Structures are given as C-alpha cells and as structure tokens.
Amino acid sequence: MKNQLSYFQIYLALVGAGVALIGLGFSVPTLGAAPILATFFALATASLIRFVSPFSLWLDGALAVFGAIALIVSLPAAGQMPLHHWLALISAWAFAWLFVERLSAAIRAGKLPETGTGLIIPIIFGLSLLVMWEVVTRGANVPMVLLPPPSAIGARLMAETSILWADFVQTFIKSVLPGYAIGCLAGLLVAIAVDRSPFLKAGLLPIGNFMSALPIIGIAPIMVMWFGFDWQSKAAVVVAMTFFPMLVNTVAGLNAASTIERDLMRTYAADYWQTLMKLRLPAAAPFIFNALKINSTLALIGAIVAEFFGTPVVGMGFRISTGVGRLAIDLVWAEIAVAAIAGSAFYGVIALIERGVTFWHPSVRGGRA
Amino acid sequence: MNRVLPVLTILIAIVAFWYAAAIWMNAPWQNTLNNRANLTDVPLIEFAQQTWSQDKPVLPAPHQVVSEIWNATIGMELTSRRSLAYHGWITLSATLLGFAFGTALGVLLAVAIIHNDASDRSLMPWIIASQTVPILAVAPMVVVGLGAIGLTGLVPKALISMYLSFFPVVVGMVKGLRSPEMIQLDLMRTYDANPWQVFWKLRWPAAMPFLFASMKVGIAISLIGAVVAELSNASGGGLGVRLLTGSYNGQTIQIWAALFIAAGLAAVLVAIVGSAERWVNSRMGARA
Numbered sequence: 001m002k003n004q005l006s007y008f009q010i011y012l013a014l015v016g017a018g019v020a021l022i023g024l025g026f027s028v029p030t031l032g033a034a035p036i037l038a039t040f041f042a043l044a045t046a047s048l049i050r051f052v053s054p055f056s057l058w059l060d061g062a063l064a065v066f067g068a069i070a071l072i073v074s075l076p077a078a079g080q081m082p083l084h085h086w087l088a089l090i091s092a093w094a095f096a097w098l099f100v101e102r103l104s105a106a107i108r109a110g111k112l113p114e115t116g117t118g119l120i121i122p123i124i125f126g127l128s129l130l131v132m133w134e135v136v137t138r139g140a141n142v143p144m145v146l147l148p149p150p151s152a153i154g155a156r157l158m159a160e161t162s163i164l165w166a167d168f169v170q171t172f173i174k175s176v177l178p179g180y181a182i183g184c185l186a187g188l189l190v191a192i193a194v195d196r197s198p199f200l201k202a203g204l205l206p207i208g209n210f211m212s213a214l215p216i217i218g219i220a221p222i223m224v225m226w227f228g229f230d231w232q233s234k235a236a237v238v239v240a241m242t243f244f245p246m247l248v249n250t251v252a253g254l255n256a257a258s259t260i261e262r263d264l265m266r267t268y269a270a271d272y273w274q275t276l277m278k279l280r281l282p283a284a285a286p287f288i289f290n291a292l293k294i295n296s297t298l299a300l301i302g303a304i305v306a307e308f309f310g311t312p313v314v315g316m317g318f319r320i321s322t323g324v325g326r327l328a329i330d331l332v333w334a335e336i337a338v339a340a341i342a343g344s345a346f347y348g349v350i351a352l353i354e355r356g357v358t359f360w361h362p363s364v365r366g367g368r369a
Numbered sequence: 370m371n372r373v374l375p376v377l378t379i380l381i382a383i384v385a386f387w388y389a390a391a392i393w394m395n396a397p398w399q400n401t402l403n404n405r406a407n408l409t410d411v412p413l414i415e416f417a418q419q420t421w422s423q424d425k426p427v428l429p430a431p432h433q434v435v436s437e438i439w440n441a442t443i444g445m446e447l448t449s450r451r452s453l454a455y456h457g458w459i460t461l462s463a464t465l466l467g468f469a470f471g472t473a474l475g476v477l478l479a480v481a482i483i484h485n486d487a488s489d490r491s492l493m494p495w496i497i498a499s500q501t502v503p504i505l506a507v508a509p510m511v512v513v514g515l516g517a518i519g520l521t522g523l524v525p526k527a528l529i530s531m532y533l534s535f536f537p538v539v540v541g542m543v544k545g546l547r548s549p550e551m552i553q554l555d556l557m558r559t560y561d562a563n564p565w566q567v568f569w570k571l572r573w574p575a576a577m578p579f580l581f582a583s584m585k586v587g588i589a590i591s592l593i594g595a596v597v598a599e600l601s602n603a604s605g606g607g608l609g610v611r612l613l614t615g616s617y618n619g620q621t622i623q624i625w626a627a628l629f630i631a632a633g634l635a636a637v638l639v640a641i642v643g644s645a646e647r648w649v650n651s652r653m654g655a656r657a
Contacts, residue, residue, distance in 0.1 A: 097487070105487075125491035203372075219628065221615065221616030305597055324601065
C-alpha cells in the first residue's frame with residue numbers, strides 16, 4: 001500500500017507522534033510510576049516509521065485505543081495527574097482523529113463497505129468524548145459538584161436502580177405515555193375534523209403554527225394548580241405540548257395526496273371515509289410520524305419540567321431538582337442518563353414503526369430514514 | 370387577506386370559551402365566599418362578574434390578565450422588582466445572547482461538516498442524538514453547576530439557550546450549504562474559483578433561506594430555554610422566576626401575565642427574524 005496521506009492526516013500523525021516524543025522524554029525519569037503510559041509514548045513515537053513504510057489505518061485505531069486504556073489505568077486515585085500525562089491525552093486524541101480521517105477516506109474511496117464501518121466512526125467519537133470526560137474530570141480533579149466523571153455516574157446508576165426505576169415509572173410510564181397518547185390522538189382527531197371545513201382550517205392553522213412556537217411549557221405551574229401534584233398534572237402539560245405540533249402536521253399531511261389520486265378515488269365512487277382511510281391518511285403518514293417524533297422529545301421535557309413545580313416525592317424532575325439542592329450531582333447525572341436512554345429509545349421505537357408503516361415512501365425505500 | 374376573518378372568529382370563540390370556563394372553574398370558590406357572607410340567590414349576571422374579579426382565581430378572566438400586564442409594565446417603574454418589563458428584559462437578554470451563540474456554533478459546525486467527511490460521519494449522528502436528551506430538564510443543574518465555579522447571571526442561561534438553538538441551525542445549514550447543484554459547482558470550477566470563493570459566492574447565498582427558517586425555530590426554543598433555566602435561580606429574576614414565585618404563592622394572575630409576556634416576546638422575536646429574512650431576500654434579489 002502506498003503512502004496516501006493527505007496534508008491534514010500527515011499533520012495529525014506528526015502532532016500525535018511529536019507530542020508522544022515529548023511525553024516519552026518526561027516519563028523516562030519516572031519510568032516506574034506509570035509503565036503502561038510510557039509504553040504508549042514509545043509506541044506512538046515509533047509510529048513515525050509510517051513515513052518510511054506506511055502501515056494500515058487499523059494500527060492507528062489500535063494505538064488510540066491503547067492510549068485511552070493506558071490513560072485511564074494510570075489515572076491517580078486522588079489529586080491531579082502528572083503534567084506530562086496530558087500529553088498522552090493529546091497524542092491519543094490525535095491518533096483517534098487520524099484513524100477516523102483515514103477510515104472515512106477509505107470508505108469514500110470504496111475500499112471499505114459503508115455498512116458496519118460507517119457505524120464505527122460515530123462510536124469512536126462518542127467513546128473518545130467519554131474518555132476525555134473521564135480523564136479531564138479525574139485528572140484535573142474537577143469538583144464533583146461541577147462535573148462528576150462518567151465512572152462515578154455509572155456506579156451511581158448501578159447502585160440506585162430501585163430509586164431510578166421508581167422515578168422512571170412515575171415520570172415516563174404514568175405521565176409521559178398517557179399524555180403523549182392523549183395529546184397526539186386529540187391533535188390527529190381535531191385535524192381530521194377541521195379538515196372538512198376550509199373556514200376552520202384557515203382560522204386554526206395560523207393559530208396552531210403560532211402556538212407551536214410559544215413557550216407552552218410555562219403552563220406547567222397552572223396545570224399543577226388545577227390537577228394536583230400527582231401524574232395527572234404532568235400528563236396535562238404533555239397533552240398541551242404535543243397537541244399543536246400534531247395538529248399542524250396532520251393538517252399539512254392531509255393535503256399531501258395529489259388531486260389526480262383523489263380523482264382516482266372519485267372514479268371508484270369512494271365515499272369520504274374510504275378516501276380518508278385508504279388514501280389521505282396513508283399519504284399523511286410521513287407528516288404524522290414527523291409530529292410523533294418531535295413530540296417524543298417534547299413530552300419527556302414537559303413532564304420533567306412540570307415536576308419542578310411540585311410533585312409527590314418521586315419522579316425524574318423531582319430527583320433532579322432535589323439532587324441539585326443537595327449537591328448529589330452524580331445522582332442527577334444518573335437520572336439524566338436514564339432520561340437520555342428513555343428519550344432515545346422512545347424516538348427509536350417510533351422511527352422503527354415509521355419504517356414499517358411508510359415502507360412505500362422514497363425516504364425509506366432509499367435506505368435512509 | 371381572506372385569512373383575517375377565520376382567525377378572528379376562532380380567537381373570539383377562544384375568548385368566549387375562556388370567560389365561560391372562568392365562571393365554571395371559579396364557581397365553587399365563589400359559592401364558598403358567598404355562603405360565608407350569607408349572600409344567597411345571587412343573580413347569574415352578578416355571580417359571573419364576581420367570578421371574573423376574584424383575587425386568586427383558579428382561572429383568571431382575560432381582562433384580569435390584560436390589566437395585570439398593563440399594571441406590571443406600563444404602570445410601574447422599569448427598575449421595580451415587580452415590573453414584568455424588568456423581568457422580561459432579563460429573559461430577553463439571556464435569550465438573545467444564547468441565540469447568538471447557538472447560531473454561530475451551528476453555522477461553524479455546519480461548515481465543518483460539509484467540508485470534512487470525517488466530521489460529517491462522526492458529528493452528525495451525535496448532534497441528532499443530542500436532541501433526544503431532555504436537556505431542558507437539566508437546565509437547573511447546569512445553572513447551579515456553573516454557579517459553583519463563579520459563573521452566574523446571564524451566561525449559564527445563555528448556554529442552555531445555545532444548546533437548544535444550535536441544533537436546528539446545524540441541520541438547516543448542512544442542508545442549505547449542500548443545496549447548490551453539481552452543475553453550479555461545476556460552473557464555479559470553470560471560473561477557477563478557489564474553495565473560499567465557492568463558499569462565499571455560491572454556498573453561503575444558497576443557504577440563506579435555510580438559515581432563516583432554522584433561526585425562526587431556534588429563537589423560539591432559545592426563549593423557552595432561558596425561561597426554564599431561570600426556574601432554578603429565584604434571586605436572578607426573569608419571567609421563569611415570576612412563574613415560579615407565582616406558583617408558590619398561588620398568584621394565578623401573575624402566572625398568566627408572565628406567560629402572556631413570554632408568548633408575546635416569542636411572537637415578536639419570530640416576527641423580527643421573519644422581517645430580517647424578507648429584507649435579506651430582497652437585497653439578494655430573491656423572488657418574493
């Protein structure tokens with residue numbers, strides 16, 4: 001294989017190896033302290049032979065992974081890490097970037113298949129972000145109040161599963177899901193009803209568009225006053241937040257079927273309901289799923305923020321606001337991790353259903369949703 | 370404008386429904402009050418007026434909210450801690466700062482993404498995933514965390530707004546900067562244009578409509594971000610604080626007034642971005 005590095009890749013390779021060389025110089029006097037890190041420095045410096053005999057991009061990836069492991073293993077138990085260890089962070093980061101650059105160049109050139117390898121790149125990016133977070137918070141001794149390291153958050157996640165599960169049930173199962181279902185269904189039904197009258201449609205659509213841009217979340221304190229502290233008030237906030245995006249999108253979607261298709265239904269002597277069920281609703285499905293996806297995030301946000309205004313002593317929003325007050329920040333981050341996983345899973349499930357339902361749509365048939 | 374009549378009709382219907390709902394929702398408490406005062410057989414009209422003028426109604430009538438807004442903005446000194454104009458200004462400044470940060474960050478990321486394959490592949494999935502995280506819910510924690518290192522006031526709130534508003538800008542700008550067709554890029558090649566010229570003379574103008582569409586979404590959610598971020602810091606002021614103190618003290622009229630100010634602010638901001646869009650479009654010779 002010929003040496004086909006671009007200028008940017010050569011630059012990254014030089015930064016990675018050069019910084020490692022300096023690090024090697026610093027770590028020789030204290031060789032016994034962190035032997036694995038010294039090994040990484042030596043290997044990274046040795047990577048300079050790429051300019052004599054090029055090697056595979058996977059070796060760059062392996063080097064980056066080894067650097068990350070070496071860094072985490074040699075983190076001190078307490079206090080700040082030695083100054084030259086930061087050089088290892090820079091070097092490992094440069095190698096990870098180089099690996100990603102070379103990998104994407106190889107995919108673009110058609111040397112590697114898109115499926116599978118295309119997934120590696122975002123995963124590498126996420127992992128290197130996590131490693132940097134861990135190394136910076138523990139290495140620079142960042143106070144826990146400001147930002148706990150991912151390992152502490154993970155430990156808390158494992159230790160407090162029962163509390164986190166109870167919060168999840170209260171917020172997600174009891175508040176988000178009913179509110180989401182009611183809000184989306186109401187939006188859908190109102191849109192179908194409004195669609196029959198051009199007058200109502202002309203009146204409601206601008207108002208619906210306007211309402212979608214408003215900070216509807218501000219009604220949370222009012223809903224807490226009306227419906228009490230328990231999940232009903234949160235579900236009500238979720239209903240109000242999800243209703244308008246659904247209304248606006250469905251009304252737009254019902255107009256998506258073209259005149260020629262409607263004419264075809266007329267020639268079949270189809271009545272209003274047949275046209276609606278067999279033509280217009282399926283044609284509106286991409287719009288409806290768009291609203292469902294927007295709403296999945298909005299619903300979770302609405303329920304959690306509504307809990308800031310008063311809850312029984314359980315729930316994600318309650319845990320976050322009291323955790324902030326008690327400075328139990330790792331528990332708050334664990335709660336955020338749960339919320340993030342729940343939110344992404346919710347979104348993912350809807351995206352999957354969308355692929356199944358709108359299999360005919362060009363955006364799905366093309367292989368990209 | 371054949372839209373005015375339908376919209377007006379719907380608005381009037383909403384206001385009428387609101388007054389009716391105010392009677393219905395405030396009636397139980399008004400009955401209790403009247404029983405205490407030994408008032409029996411209050412005529413319906415008078416009863417309705419009573420329910421529309423309670424101190425802490427379950428649902429304040431529209432005119433109560435409007436008069437509260439009037440008293441708290443025009444009828445009060447601007448520096449007063451109870452003035453909604455003062456609190457609105459605090460929220461507005463955080464919103465605008467966060468929106469400016471968010472737009473700048475979004476544009477920069479989009480430029481990096483379209484020019485570099487590796488950053489496209491590594492950043493884009495995470496940018497999309499970042500929006501399924503209910504970050505708004507952690508706004509209070511970010512504010513407290515940044516407060517612990519001495520960063521208080523405007524900046525933490527602006528950071529929340531930034532996080533929320535960069536996303537539509539990135540997505541819109543990536544789409545917009547990629548919107549020039551192959552044939553147009555080829556034309557630039559025949560002119561021997563360098564990448565800098567291709568960017569400023571072709572890609573950037575082509576992306577303008579996308580940028581403004583994203584900015585309209587971005588400014589609305591950056592206002593939401595600022596309001597929610599204020600919930601955690603009751604001493605800092607802002608519309609979010611008015612919502613929170615109103616909810617603690619049962620001051621429903623105050624909550625509704627703050628809510629309407631926030632809504633009005635959102636509408637004005639979106640309208641300003643919209644008129645900026647029209648101005649830029651006409652300067653660039655776009656078809657109206």
